[in-house]
Amino acid sequence: MGGYLYILECSDGTLYVGSTRNIANRMEQHMSGKGARYTSSRLPVRLVYCLECESVRxxxxxxxxxxxxxxxxxxxxxxxQFELLPGLARKRFR
Structure with missing residues (x-):
């Protein structure tokens, strides 16, 4: 059975990362305040990224x-902006 990686943008501008087997049900849970403690206090949330994976694992x-x-x-x-990812992964030392 497949799974989904998803990112939500919360009302305070923070990003919440999650995974699920059923993205539609999970979004309903988040929007109703029952998805996660973090998002329940930052409603409304908006789905900004979703990636279908081969498995929930x-x-x-x-x-x-x-x-x-x-x-x-x-x-x-x-x-x-995949070309930016390597540069954003580097640690900055002073």
């Missing part, structure tokens, strides 16, 4: 990876 592994990404890197992914 793959979607979850990608979710965990994106949790470590900066907002700038997530925005580059959302905006299909």
């Amino acid at each position: 793959e979607a979850y592994m990608l979710e965990r990876k994106l949790h470590g990404w900066s907002k700038a890197k997530r925005l580059a992914l959302i905006n299909n």
Whole structure:
């Protein structure tokens, strides 16, 4: 069974990353305030990115990876600016 990686933009401008087996049901949960504690206090939310994966496990592994990404890197992914991703992954040392 397939899965989905998704990113929501919350009303405060933050980005929430999640994974699910059924994106339509999950969006209903988020919009009703029952999706996650984080999003329930930041309604309304808007789906800004969705990627269909071969399995929910793959979607979850990608979710965990994106949790470590900066907002700038997530925005580059959302905006299909893939060429920016390597530069946004580099640590900046002073």
